[in-house]
Amino acid sequence: MTKQTKAANPIRDAAYRYIDAGYRVLPADAQRKFATLKSYKQYRKKPPTEKENEVWFSSANAVCILTGEVSGSLEVLDFDQGGRAFDAWCDLVEEHDPRLLQRLVVQRSQSGGRHVFFRNESLTPKSHVHARTVMPEIEGKTVLIETLGEGSLVMCDPSPGYVVLQGDLTNLPTMSIDERAILVDAASSFNEVKPTIEDVPATKTSNDESRPGDDFSQRGDVAAILTKHGWRLLHDGNNQQWCRPGKTAGCSATLKDGVFYVFSSNAAPFEPNQPYSPFAVYSLLEHGGDYSAATRQLASEGFGNASESDVDLSGFLDGLGKTGPPPKPPAEPELPDPGPVPNSLLQVPGFVGDVMSHCLDTAPYPNPTLAFAGAIALLATLAGRKVRDPGDNRTNLYLLGLAHSAAGKDWPRKLNVQILHRAGMADCIGERFASGEGIQDALHLTPSMLFQTDEVDGMLQSIKKSNDARYENVLSTLLTMYSSANTVYPMRRKAGKESPGTIDQPSLVVFGTAIPNHYYAALSERMLTNGFFARMMILECGERGEGQEPKIAEVPDTIMDVARWWADYKPGTGNLHLWHPEPTIVPHDDSAKKILVEARLHAEREYTKAERKSDSVGTTVWGRVNEQTRKLALLYAVSANHESPVINEAAAEWAMTLVDHLTKRMLFMASSHVAESPFATECLKVFAKIRKEKNQKIPHSKLLKAMDMEALLFKKLMATLVERGDIIAQEESTAGRTGTHYRLNRTEQPTGAG
Template identity: 30%
Template sequence: MQTDYTAESHSRRLASGSIVAPPCGAGGVAIGITTTGSTLNHARAYAAAGLSVVPIKTDGSKSPRGSWKVAQARPATLAEVERAFTGECGVGIVHGAASGNSEVLDIDTADLLEPFVETLDYLAPGLVARLCVVRTPRPGFHLYYRCERVGGNQKLAMRPPAGDAAEAICLIETRGQGGQTLAPGCPPSCHPMRGTYEHHSGPPLTELPTITLAERDALLTAARSFDETPIEEPVVASTEAAGGSLEGLSPGDDYNQRNDWASVLEPHGWILLHRQGDRLFWRRPGKVGEGCSATTGNLSAAGNDLLCVFSTNAHPFAGPTAGRPCSSHTKFDAYARLHHDGDHAVAARELRRIGYGDRPAMRYADAGLADMNPSAPPLSAPRAVRRPSIVCMSDVEPREVNWLWPGRLAAGRLSLLVGMPGCGKSFLTCDLAARITTGTAWPDGPPCRQGSVLFIACEDDPADTIRPRLDAHHADPARVHLLKGVERTERGETTELAFSLADVDALEETLKRLSDCRLVVIDPIGSFLGGRTDAHRDNEVRAVLAPIARLAELYGVAVLIVAHRRKSAGTFADDMALGSRAFTGIARSVWHLSLDSESKGRRLLLPGKNNLGPEAGGLAFSIVGSPARLTWEHDPVAMTADEALARETGGGSGETSALDEASRWLKEILASGPRAGKELKALARGDGISERTLDRAKVDLRVENSPDGFGGPWLWRLPQQYGASLCQDFAESAKDQTLADSGETGPDSEPDGWEAA
């Protein structure tokens, strides 16, 4: 019975550490696992499969025995194979047109295989599982395939000579038109290391897959990403501003140092696909489907981080030209091409105008010196120097906290609102907007300063949801604004890109325009972190929120971050915000919104942490009427968010065990899909969960663990029984949200209390 060769089957083989015999080739010979059976039988099977074979010497030279020019032009007939493969010899395969456009990617060291496969899986998911993979004696790996177009032999990834070594080391290369490789069936004496070639995974050599040109490009791109050879920098015009030379840091060099590639490329529609160490893989704007167009993290001999563009359709970058596999660009060169049609002098002048580069030195120390010595040389421009900035606290004037909503929302600070879907978070933010835009007092009595409100929201439609809710709460729509995207204009054409919190400049420009802005609502935060940010990584979340916190302080505006709550139970409410604990860590106050478990339709707004003042009391409201709106209750709620959480879960005040916490944490993380085990352990450590406790939780939940395809990382995934329950949870949440949107969760008549506005 033949083995079914799929990605799943070869994953099982890798997981078990065994190699299952592949299907039989022509003549019933098992191809590629061992050298059992004669070399002649292997050669017959390869030839029958349309591969051009040659006999190989057994002196360790890996050279063909005799002339092989005919084999480079056409495959041998079976009769020719019988005559050629006599005596002691091995079997080699000649690639290119003679073997039906076969080609081999030769990975020369085994330790490169896993990172290569991980990279390739991002560029062409599932491709590795379809390739025939042979383990070589070095050890290394040969990846076999056919394609409608193959090239000659290419060295794709090199390592420069180190120490006394005279030559660079080839890490990855191709064997294409006119090249040959030794194949399974060779005796050990054919290789200088006296080892055998063995089938490792995928289909046998007699059933080579045919891949597309795009998939071949992905293979070569992944391979080139491991090249360690310093790349030649582009030749650009002078980076000095017009009007003379400048000693010191030029605008172009300063731009290279102060910017990352995301800030250069993403505003122009480039999409980050994958990160492999310091190397990043990018897709050009307008490209449809899978595929990588360029990489960054490629160091030049001068130490600059270069953009290498492989696509020929990535204007204004040239891509492969004059036999080179890619075009290379510094950040300054990319800026000049993207903003100034490649005019580096104009680009340098503009960068100097906005503050890049060392300031030009005065030609002379003063006019008197010039008069005394007109031939004196110009003074050198000062070099940029970094020094610590220290503030003595005795020089700091104390000041009171500037509150937008006294005791609850501080101006110039970040606050966090946490709640389950359907509990009324968006209704609450509309009520806040109504009070601010009309100057209506806060629900607990203090006056409210009138001003504008900025919404950064994507889950609700502006026309059929946000505006009707604002009208129901009697807001002034002329003072409510929605930041819905970032416009990019290039060569007279304007396109709108989705907004993310990485667009700090766009947010700052908006705040400058809205000089009376009092509140910025980000709802929900998870939709605006950007594709490169993992919401469960503390350092990545802080890196995104820290610039927003600085803007809030600079413009004196309160920023309210809306976050979803975890579905599972817990002990401390502030730990229930979905994602990293950095959300609650960087917020100066945290508020929790939940349904009152003892009163249908009643919502509780309860305090979590507050770093800026004494704990404020809780409040309660209902969503009533048609159109739906909030009504607040007069009396405060004498309950904290932790107490409400304990009442909701029936946990009282007892401590939840570490194992229960770890199990809930792991279930929530894996609810969105499989994650790498190493990554999970690092995230768990950041959230205070030991590796031993995490492993116990893994066993408790019966988490499945298997590699992600050939050579890929080991992934943890929830068993199927949890998938069904999580789908039910999401369905219930959606139902809650629908009821909240329609206002049907509250009573028909309005209770006593303050109305929205």
């Protein structure tokens, strides 16, 4: 066949290429998007003859392929509605396996959607819909993503309107069972149709918040329960994707609008393709399915308004699912809010856990977050210049605990001083940042130090206002020391004098505390992008806990024995350990290495996304995530076993999950508090005040008082926000009076966020 002949009939040429590639190919109608034959079932059992092919493709204007076993286990993911979910699906697949996405063959369809082609290692499952949606302008459930497998067909390039965008249709990749699971699970996670009683057997709740179970379903932290029991959050947002315990990749369930929907058949005690309310999740995981015990426990924790004897269990014992339409999601900022770190992520075995327990047992106002920050800072100091991971990451950390006044910020600091003093390391303790030179001088004398200070927000405020060069110098030194832990730092040279020397592998650990509103008020875009914000692990403490009677208790021997072991630890050989130690390498096993690589790739993808959007804050923060993850995994390992530490799967998984949560929370809070102008700052304050309201709605008078500004300026501000569509103003009657209420528009974005 000549080149001229090929150019004259591209449909016929393509058809024969596909036949040679092992597909079952049929002529098609481009307008109907279907085969032109009256019946083609027989061609699933036997191939067409050469004569049939010649007749068909000499005049056909389009071509299609039968999917399934007859075409070599061909399967196609079909993204409808103009490919609305395609980019998000790509992001999710890329999080699990970046290389997998590059292997796929992608075709644009006639309607602007996408077809993703691949072959299966085993026989292709029957075609079924994976994701549906409810379109505002269309009643009923509309396909969003579906598979074209056994029994289906797909239109192909060069049919009118169909173009291959990536790869070659005659050279498809073959997916293993696990690889296909990643693709299909990712598609399943975009299902926007909430299961109903008619869809699947579901259990019932009454949405009566006076009952503990219903109250928990409204305001309980189901994500913390899932994390505690080994589930891992893969993708946050309105439609969260979760990976079951024991699985390293792929979406096993989604959490959206108060419905935990499980896809996996290996996620006991949950059943596959079933919806669960938050209370059902709590009951199954925390109480083995004993809903009566779960109800009593929640009632004792303050959920519900009825007493235990008044609790009606009749609606619970069927299994607690969902009825009625889901509530509309509240207005959200551009970045989803993961909330403060759950207590389940503050659990570290061994030394850190022991120090936390003693701190909580003796503190006048026990606070798990502050206890964790103090304990991890203490271990980071004890192990400084003594251990490292295979990537030469060290234990130096900068931690910031955010808590209100009199919430117990000083107790973990006092405990650290007591332990270090008794271990013979009192010279390692610093209190205030006098100057950058002072920090250098201290590290020159004692290369591993812990600075504990309550003045971080004041320092940041002074830097923001640019009225204290001393603090600018402190900040510059902190940035430099953080990155110098695995090298030699030359000290400053004064004019006309000899160099005072060097600091060998300085290990500076900072445990700072600040009042939350003072800290966030001090942040500026310059502060967020100079690297200091990204180096800080910010831990928010929430409300002050219930106090307890003070008591005098000696630090347990289990803690002091480990502290003294670290104090006497001699890395390296000979007499060089004091000024030039060779830290012991703590290895990671294969499972941990895989998780840490996954964490690095995830951070790199997020960095790239921020880079494409010219988001300087995002690139700064995501650029430090890999390093932070590995530091924490190292600390987990030496806490669990100080004598023979190994970075294992538990250490890597914990570090990755905690750092990812803290990073997303940092970026959310930055977007909610940092603006490019005074007006934009006031806009962010309005958004924050409304979000704090239970129903995401606030009366005019209450918001005016909360904003603490002149009525005329407030009126102009709100008029601007309403006109721009950020805020919706509604007239409502309350107690016989009509007044204006404000709520966030669902499409509202934090104006001027950095």
